[in-house]
Amino acid sequence: MADARRDQIVAEARILLEAEGEAGLSMRRLAERLGIQAPSLYKHVPGKRDLQAAIVADGLRELGAALAAAPPGIVGLAAAYRAFALAHPHLYELMTERPLARDLLPPGLEDEVAAPLVAALGDEHRARAAWASAHGMASLELAGRFPEGADVDAAWSAMAHAFGAG
Amino acid sequence: MADARRDQIVAEARILLEAEGEAGLSMRRLAERLGIQAPSLYKHVPGKRDLQAAIVADGLRELGAALAAAPPGIVGLAAAYRAFALAHPHLYELMTERPLARDLLPPGLEDEVAAPLVAALGDEHRARAAWASAHGMASLELAGRFPEGADVDAAWSAMAHAFGAG
């Protein structure tokens, strides 16, 4: 059942997404990159939604690995989270700006990614609040929504401090 | 210089945006609602960007009024912020998911809206972090990104608590 062509399509779709953003990921352009015509994609992938879900799953696995490898404590987790978001802005958006396609994701993956946060924050609600805070910082930073002179590093520090970092 | 027709166009554009989201706000559909043809809009508004900026300015004014009227303290501000976002999801997205068109906004408006937060949080960096945290909570909630069973109220509480609410 391993469909090598499918894996290649997903990989190329991710490259396209990361390079040009969600709007740039069209079936036409993806096919063009692969040297085939757009309709041919549908022999390997049911549709765009499945393509996106496969990319999101990859992103979640990588974010999970980055958080698991981060220095212990809230500061380390926040830095790792921020670094991932800034390194993969368009992927990060795809991962956070819509409901997770949980029906198309490997079971348990979402919880695995969150585990280091829950461990560091002590309980589920605090972990969720801390995640949301980091997401808010990352998403405003990625969107270019802060004013030009804003000290974003200081804001990240203040956030980590609020959640208990010395 | 008051162009009543322009005001009407902006008002209708906001209604359309709030009803159907950013993707639903097209010049064609806006014109249709107003009973004119799309090209006629351009006699009153330079383009879509200006239209969006006018809507965002309205939203900022309303959010600022809501924050200024909120019960003092972090919990009250957080509740008012959340209420605004949940009441105007599509407007809120337009206000936060892209760089502010500061060149098309009334000068000083952005700072006015933020003033209650800066006052409550004590300094600029903490205020920015708290804003980002509230934005993260609101945006994940609006996006339907939390898992189904998640206790979002508890997460909002944990967030307010982290920033110093008793």
Add this chain to the structure above:
DNA sequence: GTCTATAGTGGGATAGAC
């Protein structure tokens, strides 16, 4: 597994007549 051809839908914006 790929192709051609094509269906259908939507978008922003402009020129020029009236």
Add this chain to the structure above:
DNA sequence: GTCTATCCCACTATAGAC
């Protein structure tokens, strides 16, 4: 101030031949 006509662009997806 509104219109018609039109330009250009983009997209998802399908049918059917090879």
